[in-house]
Amino acid sequence: MHDSGLTTHTGGITKTGRREMRAVLVEAAQVAVLHDPRWKTELERLEPRLGRNKAVVAIARKMLVVVWFLLHEQVAEKHLNLERVARKYYEFAYTVGKANWGECKLRQSLSAASSTGPGLVRK
Numbered sequence: 001m002h003d004s005g006l007t008t009h010t011g012g013i014t015k016t017g018r019r020e021m022r023a024v025l026v027e028a029a030q031v032a033v034l035h036d037p038r039w040k041t042e043l044e045r046l047e048p049r050l051g052r053n054k055a056v057v058a059i060a061r062k063m064l065v066v067v068w069f070l071l072h073e074q075v076a077e078k079h080l081n082l083e084r085v086a087r088k089y090y091e092f093a094y095t096v097g098k099a100n101w102g103e104c105k106l107r108q109s110l111s112a113a114s115s116t117g118p119g120l121v122r123k
Helices: 019-035 037-050 052-073 082-116
Strands: 002-004 007-009
Antiparallel strands (some): 002 007
């Protein structure tokens, strides 16, 4: 970073840090700019000046700051839409529950069968 009077110059985005983490954050930002109104607006604001790829990387960094504040300071984002978050958690729980329902039923039938007959062995 370089300061001179009222002008501030910062360096470009570096490729320091974990490569996998950076890749996941950029992927998350790509999805966010397609589906979330706040990040779409942010992309529209940054894209003319930076270009799409750099704007997405900048959004990925902003998303990381949001996650850091959530984990470190336990402070929710001011743009958080609680209804949308609740709906997403509900959909996720429903999907996970639906996927595990068959496994749960299989376990119940296996335990019932093993308690009634010698055919199945429990692990």
